[in-house]
Amino acid sequence: MLATFASARQLRTNAHAGSGGQPLRGKNIALLLGSSPSAHVAPLSNAAQALGARVAELRFTRSQYPVAGRDDIGALARVLGRLYDAVDCEAVESSAAYRIEKEAGIPVYHGLCQDEHPARVAADLMTLHDLHPPPGASILFVGDTDTARASGFISAARAMGFEVLFNGREGPDLKDTTFLVDASDGPHWSLLASTGPVDEGLRAQNHHWVMQTMLLHGIVKGLSAAAGLFERTEP
Structure with a gap:
């Protein structure tokens, strides 16, 4: 990927x-x-x-x-x-x-x-990279991690140098991470940065x-x- x-x-x-x-x-x-x-x-x-x-x-x-x-x-x-x-x-x-x-x-x-195709994973990671994250940037992943799409995203994000965190009972929240990926709403994932939602237009372009x-x-x-x-x- x-x-x-x-x-x-x-x-x-x-x-x-x-x-x-x-x-x-x-x-x-x-x-x-x-x-x-x-x-x-x-x-x-x-x-x-x-x-x-x-x-x-x-x-x-x-x-x-x-x-x-x-x-x-x-x-x-x-x-x-x-x-x-x-x-x-x-x-x-x-x-x-x-x-x-x-x-x-x-x-x-x-x-x-x-949405389920891995092309979407590559596009979303490309979008996060375009936001110029600092070294050691982290992604808080919320949702089912057992799907093929989630597994591919997590693996590729780690390969790119992101730390991937998960929102457990005592897990981190957005204020402790660089980005949040909300995969809890079916096929449509939401991407958020500390400044707010990631531009959907940029996601579509990528x-x-x-x-x-x-x-x-x-x-x-x-x-x-x-x-x-x-x-x-x-x-």
Whole structure:
């Protein structure tokens, strides 16, 4: 994750300097969505288009009455592999997404824009780093530490030099720490500094750079495995 964090910061620097370019020009990316419109994939679509890619939003629904002997997922994967350079399985159940990843022969992302995706962890840590924390800065983590997202965040934060504390019965509070990460409200985490809530706009911008970085790792380098560097582990 630290490599993605560093690459995202470099991508941001290049873009601000006007030297980012459109390295995905001519590439085609498919977003597999559910039967209902999903507005929250717009940031991913925007991130890909800013890199020059063409983005197609495809509705994905599995038949309630599968035909015996017909491999619909395998056929879909092969078609996607012929038509697109990468696929994001936004609304696809895990078993089908991994089947597509196995047979499509192109990078397959597992809900890159979702809050639960590790791209969000990298973006949040990038945001905290942008606030210029002092040496030995600490993060008070509040919420369930047993989720994959929490585990990834805590591990990466420690690797970056943060001290991670937990709010037990007699644990610290915000006045004793540099930042507070409140993960108690489901998928939406709140970030607070000693001066108040962290700017949501900054978080969104950094999420943009991280998603772009992961798209580039998978598509430009042509490594399907790179798309899964920080994906959920297959059950």
